[in-house]
Amino acid sequence: MSDLDVTAELALAAQLADAARPIALQHFRTGLRGDAKPAQEFDPVTEADRAIEARIRALLAQDRPDDGVLGEEQAETLGRSGRTWVVDPIDGTRAFIAGLPTWCVLIALYGPEGPILSVIDQPFTGERYSGVAGDAAWLDHGGSRQPLKTRQSVDRIEDAIVSTTDPGLFEGGEAECFMTVARAAKVRRYGLDAYAYAALAAGGVDLVIESGLKAWDVGALIPVVSGAGGVITNWRGEPAHEGGQLLAAASPELHARALDMLAPAAL
Incomplete structure (x- = not known):
C-alpha cells in the first residue's frame, strides 16, 4: 500500500507488544489453567489471553481508529482504511499454562492482499522477532538488533x-x-x-x-x-x-x- 509508513507501523506494532509483555508475565507460571473453548480438542483460553487482546484493541482504537482488528478472543472490528491488525494474544496457550517458554504474542498488519509486517514476541525470554514481508527480518534481544536469515544451505x-x-x-x-x-x-x-x-x-x-x-x-x-x-x-x-x-x-x-x-x- 503506497500510503503505508512501514517505519511508523512497525513502531506501533512494537508498542503493542510492549503493552502485552507485562500482562503475559503477570500470569505466566502462576498455576493458571484456563477455560476450555467449545471444541473436541482441548483448546484453552486464559485471563492473560483476554486481557492482552483487550489492551491491544484499546490502543488500536486510540491510535488507528480507522483500521480493522481481527483477534482470537473477540469479534472482528471492521475498519475503513483497508488495513487490519491481526492478533493472537497468546499463541501456544497449552505451553503457557504448562509453564513452558515457547508461547508468543503475535501481531500482524494486513493490507488487502495479506500480511505486510509483523512481530513475534516472547516476553519471558525477551526475544522480539520482527519482519516486513519479503524484505527483511530481525531479532531484538538484550538491547541489540541482529538481522535474521534462514539456513539457505539445506535443500534436502x-x-x-x-x-x-x-x-x-x-x-x-x-x-x-x-x-x-x-x-x-x-x-x-x-x-x-x-x-x-x-x-x-x-x-x-x-x-x-x-x-x-x-x-x-x-x-x-x-x-x-x-x-x-x-x-x-x-x-x-x-x-x-x-x-x-x-x-x-x-x-x-x-x-x-x-x-x-x-x-x-x-x-
Whole structure:
C-alpha cells in the first residue's frame, strides 16, 4: 500500500507488544489453567489471553481508529482504511499454562492482499522477532538488533530439522504425509507453536508443517519467515494468510521438496 509508513507501523506494532509483555508475565507460571473453548480438542483460553487482546484493541482504537482488528478472543472490528491488525494474544496457550517458554504474542498488519509486517514476541525470554514481508527480518534481544536469515544451505529433507506443534493433531492422509517428511528428516522437534517459525527465521529449524490454523495463528509468521528469506505457503503452494494447512521452509528448494511430499493431502 503506497500510503503505508512501514517505519511508523512497525513502531506501533512494537508498542503493542510492549503493552502485552507485562500482562503475559503477570500470569505466566502462576498455576493458571484456563477455560476450555467449545471444541473436541482441548483448546484453552486464559485471563492473560483476554486481557492482552483487550489492551491491544484499546490502543488500536486510540491510535488507528480507522483500521480493522481481527483477534482470537473477540469479534472482528471492521475498519475503513483497508488495513487490519491481526492478533493472537497468546499463541501456544497449552505451553503457557504448562509453564513452558515457547508461547508468543503475535501481531500482524494486513493490507488487502495479506500480511505486510509483523512481530513475534516472547516476553519471558525477551526475544522480539520482527519482519516486513519479503524484505527483511530481525531479532531484538538484550538491547541489540541482529538481522535474521534462514539456513539457505539445506535443500534436502534428509538434512533438515523439521517441526510441528503436535504430530497428533494430524489425521488420516495429513498424518501419513507429515510422517513421510518427518521420518526422512535429520531431526524432529515438536511442541514449539509459533516459536518454531521464529527459529526457522533465525537459521535453526528448516521446516515447519502444520494444519488447522486460523488467520491469527499465521498472520505474524509470514512477514518474519519471508523477510528472513524463507518460503511460507499452504500445502498447495498458495498464500496461507487465511489459515488452514501451513508449510514454512528455509529455502525454495527445500520448500519444493516438502510440497511434493505433502501434495497428496493438500486441501
